[in-house]
Each structure stands twice: as C-alpha cells, then as structure tokens.
Amino acid sequence: MNPASIPGLPSGISEQLADDGIEELYPPQAEAVDAGLTTGESIVASVPTASGKTLIAELAMLSAIERGGKALYIVPLRALASEKKSEFEKWEKHGFSVGVSTGSYESSGEWLATRDIIVATSEKVDSLLRNNAPWIADLSCVVADEVHLVDDRHRGPTLEVTLAKLRTVNPGLQTVALSATVGNASEVADWLDATLVQSDWRPIELRTGVHYGSAINFDDGSQTALPTGSHDRQTEAIVDDTLSDGGSTLVFVNSRRNAESAAKRQAGVTKRHLTDSERSSLSELADAIRDVSDAETSDTLARVVEKGAAFHHAGLAAEHRSIVEDAFRDRLLKVIAATPTLAAGVNTPSRRVIIRDWRRYDGEYGGMKPLAVLEIHQMCGRAGRPGLDPYGEAVLLAKSADEMDELFERYIWAEPEAVQSKLAAEPALRTHVLATIASGFATTKEGLLEFLDGTLYATQTDAGGEFGRLEQVTDSVLAYLDVNEFIERDGDSLSATPIGHTVSRLYLDPMSAAEIIDGLRSFEEGATTAVRRSKPTPPDGELETAFSTASDLRETDQQETGNADDQETIDRPTPLGLYHLVSRTPDMYQLYLKSGDKSTYTELCYERESEFLGQVPSEFEDVRFEEWLSALKTARLLEDWALEVDEDRITDRYGVGPGDIRGKVETAQWLLGAAEELAGTLELGSNIAVREAKKRIEYGVRDELLDLAGVRGIGRKRARRLYEAGVESRTDLRDAEKGVILGALRGRRKTAETILENVGRENPSMADVREIEPSVRSAVAPDTSDVTDEESESTSQTNSGGQASLGDFE
C-alpha cells in the first residue's frame, strides 16, 4: 500500500509521507489501515519495537483530527513525551499543533485546549480526568503507547483505569493501543473493542543467539565463530568483534555497580578503536559530563567516555543520560553497559545487543529471579539500527552447554508472557476508587463496580468468575477511605468529603494523605498542649487518644530543655520532621538500609526524637521500626541537601547517584506541596513551616539563601558564594559593586551578565569591570557561622569533620 491510497487523511499528508521517502507502508501498517485505522476503527497493534508503530499512531491521529476533534498520545515516561513531541512537530507545517503535558512540563489546561495533538503520561491524563479538563470531551482518538505495561504492578492500573475512563466519558472514542508482542494480545483487543493487528515483521533482520565457548549459536541454526581470544570475558570479546566490523554494542547487566565496572572493562577495548577526531570529541563530551555534577559517578563516567564507553542507569543525572544516549546514537560512543532503564527508555538502537545477566535480584522472590521473556525480547529489540545496520544481533551469554540450552528454551524459542491486570491490588484500588468517587464517575458501590467492569481486569476475570475478588478488595478499600474520612457513606450512596476531593486532586495515595494529616495533626496537638493550650482541641476524640503518647513525649522534652527558644522550635515543625513525614509515605521510594545503617539511624532517631511528627514506633516491639529508619535515612538525605552539603558528599554518604538525589528532592517537593495544601484545607497552623521546608528542598539551600537562589541562573553554589561575598539578596544584587559580584562568580562575565539581567539590574554589562577577589568573609564556612540552633546540632559534623553525633559515616 502506498501513502496516496490511505483513506481519510487530511490533504497534504500523503504527499508529505511520499516526500519523506515512504513509498510503501510496512506490512503491519498496511494491515492496520485495512482494518480501518484511518476511518475511526479501534486497533491494537502488537508488533516488535522499531517496526513503524509511530506512523500507525500518526495516521490514526491525523485522520481523527480531520474528522473533527483532537488526539491524545499516552506515553509511559516523561522522557518519551518530549521525544514524541518533537517527532510529531513535523506535522505543524500542515497546521497540526502539538502540546505536551507532564508533571514537570509546564502547560496549563486552557493552553492544551488549543492543541490538536496532546502528548502526556498516563498519570497526567488520570490527573487531568480527575480535575475535569474540559477538552477531554473533544477527544476523538487516543493512542496508548507500550500498552503491555498494564501488567506493571505499580503503574499498570493507572493506565488501565485511565483508558477505561476516557472510553466511558467519550463512547465514540477511537482507541489505538501499541504493544510489544505479548502472549494475549487478543485479550487486550477484546477489552478495548479493537481489531487486533499482530505481526513479527521487522524492517531489518534480527538474529538472536547464545554465545558459549568460541561461537555465537543463532536461532536459525547458524554459527558465528567468536573465540574469547585474548579477552578473559565473553562480553569484551564480542564488543571487540563488533567494533572491528564498525558496529556498536549495548550490554544489559543486572545492577548499577555491574554496569559501571563492565563499562570500565569495555573502555579498555574501545580505546583501541578510536580515531584522533573521535578522541577529541569524546574528551569534550567528558568535560560536559563533569560539568553536570561533581559527584564521583560523574567523574567515573567521564573517564570511561573519554575512551569511547559508557554506563547508563537511574543513578545518573538526566543530563548525563541524554548526553550518553545522544553520543551513542551519533556513533561516538561505541558501547553502553546499561541496566534496564535503557530498554524501556528513549530509542537507542545498536548493531549488537548483549544480554549478560538474565537473572536479577528480587527480595520478594528471595534470590535471583529470571527476567520475563517480554523483558528480554524488549532488550533484543534494541538490536539493529534501521538504515544504518544491515542486520541486528542479540546475544545472550552462557557459561555452560546446559545454560545455553536453557536460554534457548526459556527465551529464544519462548512466547512472551500474557499481560495480567494488577488492578485488584489494594494500593492501586485505594487511589482509583477515591478518584472515581471524587470525580463523580460513581456514586454508589454498584456504580463503582459497573465502572470497573470496563477495565482489563474485568475482561480477564469474566470468564473465570473471579470478579468477586475485586468486589472484596473494593469493600475493604471503601472501609479504609471511610475511616479516614475521605468519603462518606449514606445508605448506598458514596460521596467524597472536601478533604477526599483535595487528596484526589493532589494525586496523592490516600494512605500518604492519611499519614501526612495524622502527622500534622499530632504536631498540632503536641504544640497546643505543650506551648499554649490556647487553640481549641479538634473535636476528634479518636485522634486525641491515638496521639496522646506523642503529646506526652513532646511535653517531657519541653520541660527538660525549657527555655524560650525551644518553645519556638516546638511551635513549628522542623524541616527534618517534615522531611521524615513525607519520606514515610507510600509515595516516596525509600532508601535501602545498608549494614551499619541500622545502628547509625537508631541513634539518630533517639537524638532527634522530639522533631518527629507522630508516634515513633518502638525499636523492640514494632516491626515498622526498620521502615521508619529507612524513611529517616531518606529524610536525612533531604536535610543534608537543604543544608547545602556537597552533592558528592551526599552521594557517598547515602550510597546513591546524582540522579537519585534529584529524584528524591523532586518527590519531596511534590509531597510537601501537597502537605502544605492539606494543612491549609484542614486549617492546621504548620503550613508556613511546610512551605519553608519545601522552598529549601527546591533550591537545596539554607534559609538565608532563599531569596538569591530564586533568581534564574543562580543555584545553591552561586548563591552561597555571592552571599559570602556580601551580596545577600536580590536588592544587593542590583546595588552591589559589579566587581564584587564578578569575583564571587569567579570571573565568569557572561554568567554575571545573565544573572544581573534576570534580576533586573539597570545596566547588566560587565564590560570593563575589574574582578574583586572575595575577601576574609568567604573564609567563614557556612555552617559554622550563621546557623540556627536547631540546625547546628545536627550539622556540626558536616563540614568541620569533628566528632559526629551521627557516627561513622565516612
């Protein structure tokens, strides 16, 4: 089928496709068109990666817009949202506008209403539905990318519920679901009332095999001799071989540490294959990597990149990741050793893919768990760059003949698993049941179950009669929501309370909200009794009893230390207290407690007991104590960040990468924002303290730098240097002698000018300004001088290296 014979397309589109060199549609694309893709039929396309799924989506969206309405493209990752946006922007010259909406991407609801194509994550779409975005009703087509992710325990239910809601709101909606090859694509198609298009066709050949001994044995029975030779490891031998052929390699391993050490070894191979010009480009790249962050990870990465290799995992900063991905796509980097981040993320094809580890540690499983067939196939699918490589090869590594046989059986010959709805899990239902009630989708339990009947879960259980399980879980979830006063039950009818509405709108897990509310309330209780007794006690008898112990603790503490200053600290929650509060909610991914951490944080727990909001579980009696401690570890990381502790110090103190810090900070910011609003809604007095703690996390600074750090172009480091040079505020920035500012910014004229411009200084020019070296003031370390009481105690060890209250971190 050629572009001109596709029905239903807006004018000019077929010509554009032909101009792009598309003479003939790929077979799966043609099949989808034949099934009515461009005339409004719903389609489930279960096809391999890189076999033209994007065009299927584009054809559906453009023709749907032509018929009237707008199109929504749902992606699983934020990084993919911007990738898709730039792909779709090529249609803007034909009059189709594109907008993106993700949590971090700024765009208001009204602005989106003017766009024809909207790209968003499934969570964002869910959130927009909860907040009744008006344009949802105008949708005529929704595309769900990577729909097999409904199988994911954490995020699958959101996608499932979101699609169900979109289809309920808009019964005529065309649904196009793009999926990897899965075991039960027809079931997914049944669920979405769609025609199934299934195909194994790929635009370039993919060969899959197992390396064992001195050859790769391929699925077609052929062999490629590949002796380990001088290399003592299989991976390096294959990388070397691929490189001699001018190709790149992607190596999948099962842990971050393995990725880094593999990259170091491979750098020894790649460095022998570089041209002079590549060497110099790589060295520029390494500098760019070092500029991103001064954490050790950054330097390690830069050192391997100089030699043409790289590693890739979630501990990297986002900038690191995109630098690595781009350089690999440009063929500058010859090999990447990666954790599964890369298989799920943006498009990074490679001549060869090596799957070194096919088992991964899983605590619940209790050991090394074999990866899913689907996951292995996704990794293999990265092999072969369309238009660049003659073919792609995916190689699994075996250390014995038995293992080779097992790998063939388990993965190469195997069909991928069936996707299975995870909706009946309680955490998922908790959120979605509340949202469904709050947004008026259901007003009775029957209505709720009726709505849930539109989900994949229902499709999959209808036959087996297992729907009863969903009803059971729904009952217990309703009871939970009722007890926590998020919903009200009046006979059969269900409605959300004001706080329930807020929780749903804030996109919080109700359990997180309950934890935050309890924490803030218990503080209120404590503060009221201990300090003033002026505020009326909330008319909630249960709460009073529940937290009487916490109040008592506070009172005791208060008497012991009892001076005016302490009364003030007790009047508002401390940052650590708040960081801990949000860190222990289910919405925060917790840090892992390493050996030795347990005693370190137990000690810290007692030391700063008075700061925690709510009751501290008993060290000896309560099983939740360890969880409490890992939340404390997370809270300490956040506190360190807000105390301006160096990034590289934080990374080795907590055993995390720069990317993890950013992630934690972002989540904390979001949760503190939610806490602020909850405190406001419930008229709890702590919202000012919450707001400040949030601001400090946002910029990673102490109080006194908040004003400066809010200026564009000034981060935590520049703010501190300016402050030490005597430039303490925006006003100072506008009035201070330029030489001083330039000196504080280490003579960077361009940066200084940009900053002065951003702060609105009359004449920002730095021409002819002589740099004034920072004087004595700068010799004063930030945390030994102007620190408030509440902080100095905890940070004396931070920079001074003195006896640490927290013990041996180093």
Add this chain to the structure above:
DNA sequence: AGTTAGGGCGTCTAGACAGCATGTC
C-alpha cells in the same frame, strides 16, 4: 623486594509517575 594470581569472605542488589502557581523594578 616487589608483583601478581587466586581464594575466601563480606556486601549488596532495577526502575521513576504525580500538584500548584509564578516571578522583576
């Protein structure tokens, strides 16, 4: 004496979505 290969032992384990509301003289 310095270096390196190899064994024993302890340690540690993938990923990443979401709210709100804007700023400056």
Add this chain to the structure above:
DNA sequence: CTAGACGCCCTAACT
C-alpha cells in the same frame, strides 16, 4: 527453602 557478581584482603607463587 532459594543467588551471584564484585571488591577487598590475604597469601602463595613468581620475576
């Protein structure tokens, strides 16, 4: 009930 790669330290054997 269940794993395994890595790094570190130690020792033995080698140059």
